[in-house]
Amino acid sequence: MMSSSISVLRLGGVLIVTVPSDPDDDTISDLQVRVLQAMEGSPALGLVLDISTVQTVDSFFARTITETVQMVALMGGITVLSGMQASVAVTTTQLGLTLGTIPTALDIDRAMVMLGTLLDGRRI
């Protein structure tokens, strides 16, 4: 099953999800469900979506990720997208997929620092 390839880790008040390297549409949809379920289980303040292994990005991926970020926000969490590869950033931009205004970070480390700043004061 695809769902087994996605792990949602919890670190303090933050969820960390690594997106699989070559995600198909089902995997991405599944990822959305898994993240939201985790949010429901015990609400997290932040979510780090690590896409450092992702090689290709299509419009479905971009839309689903953007939607997931909005859904997580509705459930009270802030999302930071981390680790996009340079080549992926080039193609993503050229396809016109800007991923809205999702906060981004170079790696998970910086994403955690950024979440700390964004959540400013709230304990994570």
Added chain:
Amino acid sequence: MVFRDLTAQRRAEQAVQEVADYSRSLIEASLDPLVTISPEGAITDVNGATEQITGLPRETLVGSDFSEYFTSPAEARAGYERVFLEGQVVDYPLELRHSDGSVTPVLYNAAVYRDSSGEVIGIFAAARDVSAQRLAERRIRQQSQEILELSTPIMQLWEGIVAVPLIGNLDSQRTQMFMERLLERIVETNSPLAIVDIMGVPTIDTQTAQHLVETITAVRLLGAQVVLTGVKPAIAQTLVHLGVDWSGITTRSSLSAGLKVALESLSLRVVDRETGEPRS
């Protein structure tokens, strides 16, 4: 006994000879190597330019297989067969080998020639030496590559800050290369801030502006931020008139102002060593 006046015949023969000499001198005067090749692939005639380019006397050339004088005999034969199929070839690229081992790039133009009954009796081929042209082309390619690389040095200004001074006009190719290198350097140096200085860019058109916005968006996707500096009054006017959306993009008029923004966002500041007061 019958007497015939041969004067007319002699005169005709002489005229034919004159025409032949005239044609021959034209052929010999040609700077392009000319050859005729029999349907069997043997050279039947050459001119002086062919002797020069191959370094061999015509006695050696005539009667030998034409394809052995090329670096790739197979390609030469393929071209030769195409002449028979299509009646001619135009600008067929081959390389001629000189007896001293040097190679000359040439473009071949060849056509079949027929006898009076319309039967194909051979191929007439003219080569054009394009070594000078090739050399010039290579030099231009090299230079434009050098310009491409020279014009976008990406340097690390501080831990976490890279800076790129853009110089000269930006076309799609340059911007593409600049974008790729900048993104790579950002990942490589793990820098969350990139200062792009456009002081050296004389003019900006819609396309260039669009490319810049694209680059800035791509940098943001990586998790870094661009500070655009060196925006001159004329450029500022153009950018506004072009109607490109610059909201969400940090811009400053000078590189030093940009550096200050970058340092601030890294929670760093420059202080006076004596007094400990912040300096701007």
